[in-house]
Amino acid sequence: MFTVRPVRTSDLPAIERLALASGIGVTSLPNNREKLFERIQQSASAFEHEATGASSRDYYMFVLEHGGNVVGTASICASAGFDEPFYSYRSETAVHASRALGVHNRIHVLNICHDLTGTVQLCGFYVDGGLDAIAAELMSRARLLFIAGERERFGRRVIAEMQGMHDDAGQSPFWNAIGRRFFNMDFLQVEQAFVSHSKTFIAELMPSYPVYVPLLPDEAQQSIGQIHPHFERVCQLLCKEGFEADNYLDIFDGGAVLTAELDRLKTVEQSRGHPVEIQASLPAQASLQLLSNDRLAGFAATAARVAVVDGVAFINPDAAKALGVSSGDAVRVAGLQQA
Template identity: 75%
Template sequence: MMIVRPVRTSDLPAIERMAVASGIGVTSLPNNRDKLYERIRQSVTAFEHEATAETGTEYYMFVLEADGEVVGTASINASAGFDEPFYSYRSETFVHASRPLKVHNRIHVLNMCHDLTGMVQLAGFYVDPAHAARAGELLSRARLLFVAAERERFGRRVIAEMQGIHDDAGQSPFWNAIGRRFFNMDFLQVEQAFVSHSKTFIAELMPSYPIYVPLLEDEAQNAIGQIHPAFEQPFRLLTREGFEADNYIDIFDGGAVLTAELDRLHTLEHSCDCPVGVTASLPASANLRLVSNRRVSQFKAALARVAVVEGVAYINPDSARLLDVVDGDTLRLTDLHDPAQKSL
């Protein structure tokens, strides 16, 4: 059985293993024990706090358990760049025209900005490749069920950075064309600097003037807005939710930054609360759905067979124990994206 729950400090060894396995470029899951422990502690504190007027700066980390083993993790940053600006490149078009020469050129440029500072950020997604695609949907969307149930904790807009193109040796064509020229550091070195130091070094060293894309090498131009093959699954899950690759890219590897209106995401629009009914004999109408309890620090989400009859969500005793609910409690539930997955 698979379950998504809040991270615990005892999960640190498993989170460390996943940070190593996630490879290069996932700065939201750093291969740094102290930083990982700090984020776990931040998450534990966030889940323990009640929503207040000051809510909105917390970091929530979830883990995916399969038969008691932690095999995945995903996070929500309630306010990206709360402590420091969240830098990205904004993709724009400049027009260069000369009436006497009858020249009118539209030039693609990149401007460093912090437009996305303060937005909700989905981050730190990783699932052990040995597990099925269904595990990825459960993990990715479970955190959105939490958002739907705890809406007052989060803002209006949401972003998700996709890892950009780089090779196994850590060479990023986008970074080599721009960042390396100003930092004199390779991609692996700057990733460690990003994890270990204040992010003010970005503003201190990166060019503040527009980057004219046609002046970059072809390989770097082709990497703009592209997604590393390892991120194809989270990209598909998020675009099904309603995320779009807008006008922003990652400042380091040029990967796409997806954006959306939080309330327009599929899971938020098409989920609802229902009282629980526990029965050993589910009606024939039962099918597989994504469900969660309505707790905060004891939040749990899973895939379970559910039959909604006259407004009551009926589940079997095994699912009730997994979700830690009893008759009369409330479930948050939604359908799966892929109808083919509706049977176990």
């Protein structure tokens, strides 16, 4: 049975393995032992304190466990750019017109901004290749079950950066057309700089004036807002939740930044809490759904068969063990997207 729980310090070797396997471009899951340990410690602190409203410094990291092995991870940053601005490109249209010449042109431009600073961010998602769709869905949506149960800890808007296009050698056409000209660094080098140093280098070196898209090479133009094939599955999951590709782009690779109103996401809006009853033989209407307990540090989520009858959630002993609940405890139930 797959189970999602908060990360522990002892998970560091497994998180390192996942970070290495995630490859190029996932800056929210850096292949850097020191940074990963720092995030695990930050997560442990966030799960320990009681809710006092949305805290800008809270970072929650979760792992997907199966048979005692960690096979996936995903995180929530309660406030993107909590210590420095969160930079992105805003995609806009500039109008250039001349009445004398009878010319009226609408030109696609990109403006650097930090509009998304302070939003809730879903980040650090990666699951081992070969896992089934339900395992990936559980890893992604368990974060939203946690948010639904701890709603006072999080703000109104939520974002998720999608990895943009790059090849196996780490060459990003978007980066090569813009960022490389100002940084004199390739995409892999700037990714490491992003992990290791202050993000203020973005404001210091990136152009502050609009970037006129028609002046970029064709390959760079075609990559704008595109999503790397490795991120297609997670993008589909988030879009089914209610995320949309807005007018924002990742500042490095031009990948889409998905946005949503947190309370309108299906898991947050439609999931319900129920008292639980444990029995080996479930009612005939039982179906496979997502479940989570109502704990904080002891949070757990899984996919299991459940039947909700007269407001009571009936689950079997295996599901109860995975969630750490007893009869009379509360569980949150959400329907599967894959169903």
